[in-house]
Amino acid sequence: MTGVETPAVGLTHGASEDTGLGHRGPESKSIVVPYGFWLFVLSDMVLFSALFATYATLAHATDGGPASNELFDRTLVAIETIALLLSSFVCGLAMIAARRRNLIWTQIWLLVTGLLGAVFLGIELYEFAMMIGEGAGPQRSAFLSAFFTLVGCHGAHVTAGLLWIGTMMAQFWAKGFQPHIMRRMMCLSIFWHALDIIWVAIFTIVYLMGTLP
Amino acid sequence: MFGRLTWEAIPLTEPIPLITSLVVILAIGAAVVWVTVKGWWPYLWNEYITSTDHKRIGIMYFVLGLVMLIRGFADAIMMRAQQMFAVGASQGYLPPEHYNQIFTAHGTIMIFFVAMPLVISFMNFVVPLQLGVRDVAFPTMNNVSFWLTASGVLLTNLSLFIGEYARTGWLGFPPLSEQQFSPGVGVDYYLVALQIAGVGTVLTAVNFVTTILKTRAPGMSYLRMPVFCWTTLAANLLILAAFPVLTATYAMLMLDRYLGFHFFTNDGGGNSMLYMNLIWVWGHPEVYILILPAFGIYSEVVSTFSGKPLFGYRSMVFATLAICIISFCVWLHHFFTMGAGADVNAIFGIASMIIAVPTGVKIFNWLFTMYGGRVRFNVPMYWTIGFMLTFVIGGLTGVLLAMPPVDFLVHNSLFLIAHFHQVIIGGVVFAIMAGYTYWFPKAFGFTLDERLGKAIFWCWFIGFHLAFMPLYVLGFWGGTRRLQHIADPTWQPWLDVAFVGALLIGLGIVLTVVQLLYSIKTRDRRLDTTGDPWDGRTLEWLTLSPPPHFNFAVLPDVHGEEAYWTRKQTALREEKLIEEPDYKAIEMPVNTPTGVIVAFFASLCGFALIWYIWWLAIVGLVGAFAVLVWYAWRDEHEHIIPADEVAQLERERRRIRKEQIQTWPRPA
Amino acid sequence: MRRGAALIVLPLSACNRGVLDPVGPVGAAEKTILINSTAIMLAIIIPTMIATVAVAWWFRAGNKKATYRPDWEYSGAIEMVVWGIPALTVLLLGGIAWIGSHDLDPYKPLPSKSPPIEVQVVSLDWKWLFIYPDQGIATVNQLVVPAGTPVHFSLTSATVWNVFFVPQMGTMIYTMPRMTTQLNLQADRQGTFDGLSAHFSGDGFPGMNFKVHSVPPQQFAAWAAAARSGPQLDVATYDELQKPSSYVKPLVYGSVDPRLFEAIVANRLPPPISPKTTPAAQHVSPQPPAGHLNVR
Secondary structure (H helix, E strand, O other), X not given: OOOOOOOOOXXXXXXXXXXXXXXXXXXXXXXXXXXXHHHHHHHHHHHHHHHHHHHHHHOOOOOOOOOHHHHOOHHHHXXXXXXXXXXXXXXXXXXXXXXXXXXXXXXXXXXXXXXXXXXXXXXXXXXXXXXXXXXXOOOOOHHHHHHHHHHHHHHHHHHHHHHHHHHHHHHHHHHOOOHHHHHHHHHHHHHHHHHHHHHHHHHHHHHHHHOOO | XXXXXXXXXXXXXXXXXXXXHHHHHHHHHHHHHHHHHHXXXXXXXXXXXXXXXXXXHHHHHHHHHHHHHHHHHHHHHXXXXXXXXXXXXXXXXXXXXXXXXHHHHXXXXXXXXXXXXXXXXXXXXXXXXXXOOOOOOOHHHHHHHHHHHHHHHHHHHHHHHOOOOOOOOOOOXXXXXXXXXXXXXXXXXXXXXXXXXXXXXXXXXXXXXXXXXXXXXXXXXXXXXXXXXXXXXXXXXXXXXXXXXXXXXXXXXXXXXXXXXXXXXXXXXXXXXXXXXXXXXXXXXXXXXXXXXXHHHHHHHHHHHHOOXXXXXXXXXXXXXXXXXXXXXXXXXXXXXXXXXXXXXXXXXXXXXXXXXXXXXXXXXXXXXXXXXXXXXXHHHHHHHHHHHHHXXXXXXXXXXXXXXXXXXXXXXXXXXXXXXXXXHHHHHHHHHHHHHHHHHHHHOEXXXXXXXXXXXXXXXXXXXXXXXXXXXXXXXXXXXXXXXXXXXXXXXXXXXXXXXXXXXXXXXXHHHHHHHHHHHOHHHHEOOOOOOOXXXXXXXXXXXXXXXXXXXXXXXXXXXXXXXXXXXXXXXXXOOOOOOOOOOEEEEXXXXXXXXXXXXHHHHHHHHHOOOHHHHHHHHHXXXXXXXXXXXXXXXXXEEOHHHHHHHHHHHHHHHHHHHHHOOOOO | OHHHHHHHHHHHHHHHOHHHOOOOHHHHHHHHHHHHHHHHHHHHHHHHHXXXXXXXXXXXXXXXXXXXXXXXXXXXXXXXXXXXXXXXXXXXXXHHHHHHHHHOOOOOOOOOOOOOEEEEEEEEOOEEEEEEOOOXXXXXXXXXXXXXXXXXXXXXXXXXXXXXXXXXXXXXXXXXEOOOEEEEEEOOOOXXXXXXXXXOOOOOHHHOOEEEEEXXXXXXXXXXXXXXXXXXXXXXXXXXXXXXOOOOOOEEEOEEOOOHHHHXXXXXXXXXXXXXXXXXXXXXXOOOOOOOOOOO
């Protein structure tokens, strides 16, 4: 393809060929906002990957202190996992109710999502307190620093999510189902499900692999 | 009540920081007084500080970067002077604890608060215009990103007046940066400021990736985007993928320092090699984040000033994406001497050399863009040719460093310093100067003075070579980096030459400020009346200079590569403009103080964390959250520009273009 | 006037020093790779630089003789060349990188008729401790090696990262706390060479220079024997040595606790709380020894 003929440029508007995705002009906000939020979530997952890599590197750096198979209680972990997975499902119900513009059920499902999240956090904080009480706090060894940071970072995200859920409930109550409120609900939904995905990874790599016989 | 903050934190016994602090405080005070007396606060607040307009935010980033360039350069000239004086029996004028802060601040400021903001300033100003849209995808978040970066700048510079800065080098390697070996506030200033600025940067990346992938003018498919937009996309994908690693790594170091964790400590099972790996997993993509947009700027400049389309557009796009991906696979070349073994070293060395291939392709394609063109030697072309000559040597030394057996001789040496300054100055700084001159008329409606522009170029070009060529030699002589004192007197002449080079660069910086002031004063002689002073090829030149707030009255329809050029050639050939559109009212995002107020609370929280003032840190966090909730509560997000106003501005533009059709030459 | 003359002579004198004047096989091999790689790349870079200036000049807007091709923006043949040249160059250099990395792996023992001398290296704040486990002696800031004999180094750090580097002998390597790295070097030439730390390690970093003396093997043995009359390096002496100091004059110890290096690596002898670790004394910098001119 040597040389280029000057393409036939019309002098009228609206003459651009619609040759597929993205050629129709800028997308609408209802696409752009969640897309941007997904990108943010992906960057957050990179952050978690760095923490996972750290955990993997330091998993055996126990400095003579307690190791993973002495510390983790599978029952507790199972309960918190169920709570979190359930909360994701309930968050989905909240999204459906919001699409149907049903304020009561949106608030109820959001509240349940938040409560299940709080259960998850409560169990996690309990687990942390037990470990610290036994002398297995994050200052004990590199392995424990990595554990507390990876799991704690996820917990911090859950906490931020709970604050967001509370704010969202207040916004639905004050402003109803306006487009920008719905977009935020969509982002909250993405965030909450993403936290679930991260938890599945933590559950597998930290708790399951860490308590293999 | 005030944590570990005491009156001793103010450097009353150290003349250099003390005098600098007083001068800076006086200068800022004078500026504030002047602005107040002139009554400019409302204008600054409405037109810039709270602006969500990508053009204004771009200008603010540029001003920030330029001011920090002066600070970073001041550090550099102090370092060159110290090395020139502290040879043999003399200890120079800077004791180690002071010198070590200066080189740490120099590197940190130059990378994070000069190069990044300047590159981001161009992305901000240019990309929406080149894509033919009105603004970025998230204008309010754009404003927040800027102010968070400014917060990082504030905290870093505060360390000069209150406390001290890190003494670890710009990457803060442990164990030296751990509490055990760096017990003061210095490393905390470093970490906290960069964490805050880092959030801003990641948000910028979300913004630009979304904008480029999801919001473009009708008809602008991916392969019709200008190359600068491609390189911006690649750079922002890198930011998205790399900066979270930096955030995580700094967070871990902060946990070590603040809460006694053991990620990288010498005891408790900590692993300092882990930090080295993580920080360079971020660090290598970082330099490509800087150079890719620079390559984009050169592509635009070369094609415009050669009067030809860019040679091998698809090749350039492919090369950009190849560089983007490979840059994630080379990080170990920063520590070949850590002893990872021959296989690992060789693989990473080869990967590092592979990245030179797409880079070489770009150089050749720029060469072939000039070939068959009509090259106009305006100032941006000076910078571009200067880049092509300087950068390739930097690439050569880079491939040498990528060869593990060679790196075993010159790792961490002055040879390395010369290499990375060669590619950053020759690559990034020259591009910034080219882009500055090239897009200045679009931003302000008049061009910069050309003679001063050429003088600035020669100062930098000659100054750079004088300052850094001697360092290659000293590197071969066994000269390592970060030396406060030089044992061998035979280095003296080389250090003298290097100092002269630095002075020349300093002259270049002074002349840049002079050029700006002079150009403003004499702007009537160089007005950009048409909005297209360089016979441009991309859509930003469609608008008048400066563009209206909404950029385009109607989003342009794009029919091929070089959207504006084809449209311009058609109009000139047909001797008429595109038909007048139906003018509609345009919705544009409102201004917002969210950014500056969030940054205020972030700075408060950051300062409090640095000085262990826990209650204040909580106040800062709560305040930032409150501002975000308050922002979330607003009901009006847009303001309307009435159709009449749009029509009036667009008709003025069309009138000027009609005149151009009468006066400009017909296309061949 | 003298400075002016020096500036002209300078570039010529640059060639025979430091890493460009290797005294042993490791440094010599690395220098060869350095020179060859540079030459290969210059063969491409220099014509490119000339072409850049030539093309820009010939196709300047005022030159009527140059053909203006405003639509020429692609050529398959040129693309192939433009991708091909860098790719082939990198292929060649990549091969050198693979072979060179393996041949010059610091951990690889050097072929020799003589058995290697063992040296254990500890980087302290801010000086170098060299332990000769087979000779039972130790030195500070002074490394004596027999010429023509391979030296096998085991390296660690007592505090923070450093890099052990003797430019004329070749390869440098990190010293890291609680870890041991290894290095194999050899000085074929006799003489005195400069050594340094090549990784910034704190306020006393510029004072970490040391000298390497390459002497005939019999002289080395004699030196080691004579050194045995020196003071003892035991835990108490080591504790004293560990205290932060810089620009330390060379010392020789006549006997060394054989488990010292291993104890340092295992972090059983951590550095004492230095004045630097107390918040009040944040601006303490080590003073160079008396007699060292101090311009503040």
